[in-house]
Amino acid sequence: MEDINDIRLGSTIPFTDQELQRWTALQRIKAENQKLRNLVSCRICRINRISCVLQCGHLTCRNCAEPLVCCPVCDTPIRNKYCVYLHPPYLKEN
Ligand SMILES: [Zn+2]
Numbered sequence: 484m485e486d487i488n489d490i491r492l493g494s495t496i497p498f499t500d501q502e503l504q505r506w507t508a509l510q511r512i513k514a515e516n517q518k519l520r521n522l523v524s525c526r527i528c529r530i531n532r533i534s535c536v537l538q539c540g541h542l543t544c545r546n547c548a549e550p551l552v553c554c555p556v557c558d559t560p561i562r563n564k565y566c567v568y569l570h571p572p573y574l575k576e577n
């Protein structure tokens with residue numbers, strides 16, 4: 484129950500069991516969402532989506548990959564970079 488300390492909803496405390504269940508479910512979804520965002524985010528700038536794979540296999544966005552001469556994660560000299568498409572344009576609705 485230590486999670487209860489993180490609730491910042493003020494006046495709605497105390498929670499009913501149902502509210503607490505809903506809140507817990509919401510936190511789980513938020514955490515999952517954050518995890519997925521991290522997975523597709525560039526490790527260097529943490530802003531852009533991954534769009535390049537370095538020859539060592541590490542992933543960055545195109546902006547960060549551009550000036551790289553060695554991988555910031557594993558120090559492998561980079562001679563080749565490849566574009567990857569997580570969301571290919573042909574999957575767009577319009
Ligand atoms: Zn980046």
Ligand SMILES: [Zn+2]
Binds near residue numbers: 537539540556558
């Ligand atoms: Zn690497």
